[in-house]
Amino acid sequence: MVQIAGTGAVGGSWPSKGLDKGKGKAKVREEENEDSVDLLPCSWPSKGLDKGKGKAKVREEENEDSVDLLPWLPHLLFYGPPGTGKTSTILAMARRIYGERWKNNVLELNASDDRGIEVVREQIKSFASTRNVFSAVGGGTTAAPGGYKLIVLDEADAMTTAAQGALRRVIEQYTRNVRFCIICNYVNKIIPAIQSRCTRFRFNPLELDQVEGRLDHVIDSEKCNVTQDGKEALLKLSKGDMRRALNILQACHAAYEDKIDETAVYACTGNPHPSDIELIVGSMMNDEFSTSYNYVSSLKASKGMAMADMVSGIYDFLMTLKLPPTARIYLLDQLATIEHRLSTGCSERIQLSALLGAVKVSVQLADKAKKAGHKAK
Ligand SMILES: Nc1ncnc2c1ncn2[C@@H]1O[C@H](COP(=O)(O)OP(=O)(O)OP(=O)(O)O)[C@@H](O)[C@H]1O
Numbered sequence: 001m002v003q004i005a006g007t008g009a010v011g012g013s014w015p016s017k018g019l020d021k022g023k024g025k026a027k028v029r030e031e032e033n034e035d036s037v038d039l040l041p042c043s044w045p046s047k048g049l050d051k052g053k054g055k056a057k058v059r060e061e062e063n064e065d066s067v068d069l070l071p072w073l074p075h076l077l078f079y080g081p082p083g084t085g086k087t088s089t090i091l092a093m094a095r096r097i098y099g100e101r102w103k104n105n106v107l108e109l110n111a112s113d114d115r116g117i118e119v120v121r122e123q124i125k126s127f128a129s130t131r132n133v134f135s136a137v138g139g140g141t142t143a144a145p146g147g148y149k150l151i152v153l154d155e156a157d158a159m160t161t162a163a164q165g166a167l168r169r170v171i172e173q174y175t176r177n178v179r180f181c182i183i184c185n186y187v188n189k190i191i192p193a194i195q196s197r198c199t200r201f202r203f204n205p206l207e208l209d210q211v212e213g214r215l216d217h218v219i220d221s222e223k224c225n226v227t228q229d230g231k232e233a234l235l236k237l238s239k240g241d242m243r244r245a246l247n248i249l250q251a252c253h254a255a256y257e258d259k260i261d262e263t264a265v266y267a268c269t270g271n272p273h274p275s276d277i278e279l280i281v282g283s284m285m286n287d288e289f290s291t292s293y294n295y296v297s298s299l300k301a302s303k304g305m306a307m308a309d310m311v312s313g314i315y316d317f318l319m320t321l322k323l324p325p326t327a328r329i330y331l332l333d334q335l336a337t338i339e340h341r342l343s344t345g346c347s348e349r350i351q352l353s354a355l356l357g358a359v360k361v362s363v364q365l366a367d368k369a370k371k372a373g374h375k376a377k
């Protein structure tokens with residue numbers, strides 16, 4: 001889903017107008033009142049994007065008759081977590097704008113290309129400094145001066161600060177010829193000057209029903225045999241990342257061709273099955289310390305569970321349990337600490353005992369809270 005997080009480059013006065021002619025701010029202000037400022041024919045945003053719809057919507061609209069996106073286009077900054085359709089959206093837009101000739105009009109650079117300051121100075125500058133004589137908007141070939149080209153800088157958070165710095169002037173200088181689309185996961189890695197030159201769009205993790213719609217489509221076309229609980233497990237594990245959902249489905253389809261159910265999905269991804277998590281938490285809460293430790297260790301070894309996956313499984317399960325607030329808060333805090341320690345490479349054995357200890361303390365806290373509640377009554 002796309003949300004407009006800011007409207008930096010949008011408004012009555014188009015920042016690039018005037019600037020690329022070397023006129024100062026005062027001049028730009030003057031021009032605000034002139035009738036002839038036609039770079040932005042009317043208020044942004046354009047179709048599709050302003051409705052907060054992601055790639056799916058753009059795709060739908062690909063087949064619609066000519067909606068000319070090009071004159072409306074500001075510089076774009078797409079950011080958000082992986083697999084939410086940023087790259088797909090801009091590529092779909094490029095195909096829509098330029099039709100079959102999109103490859104001639106788009107320069108796409110991603111993390112696999114070198115994007116140091118030299119590339120900005122040479123490759124990007126030379127692409128940006130030339131203009132389209134024949135506009136290929138909508139796939140047409142009619143002479144229509146004014147067609148912009150598009151430069152897509154994917155995974156721009158990997159660009160060096162020096163390269164981003166060099167880009168500042170290039171973006172302003174060549175606004176007449178090109179539009180930039182800068183894509184990244186972490187917007188704070190993009191220097192503020194570039195952010196200010198672009199209209200920002202945040203791509204949220206997809207809603208589960210959006211993932212489900214697309215998943216159903218792929219399941220139908222690939223003729224996968226997925227059970228209802230298998231699909232629910234896929235959706236849960238995807239966490240709003242469409243790419244992850246499709247990857248898991250593909251892996252499961254390769255491994256369990258005849259039937260993909262919940263067990264298959266968890267087995268394929270190596271995530272602990274919810275029923276195993278239930279057993280683990282049950283044992284931690286009710287059994288004596290060393291009995292529980294041995295039981296959980298052997299289950300962990302036999303199922304090949306990673307401690308980090310176990311912690312996130314326990315977190316999900318805890319959210320469904322009814323616990324007094326003091327016990328819940330204590331346990332959540334401990335889970336967060338253990339997860340952090342695991343991410344820094346601490347020993348799984350010691351962290352397992354710490355987790356067990358934390359569960360035991362939270363059971364005591366829960367008992368205490370219950371007794372206090374009874375006394376108060
Ligand atoms: N809204 C969506 N509707 C349908 N499919 C989607 C959507 N978003 C992503 N996908 C699918 O998910 C996969 C990954 O999408 P894409 O490469 O665009 O993600 P991204 O946001 O660029 O991720 P990253 O930040 O990792 O580069 C693609 O196969 C794409 O088809």
Ligand SMILES: [Mg+2]
Nearest residue numbers: 086087088154
């Ligand atoms: Mg991408």
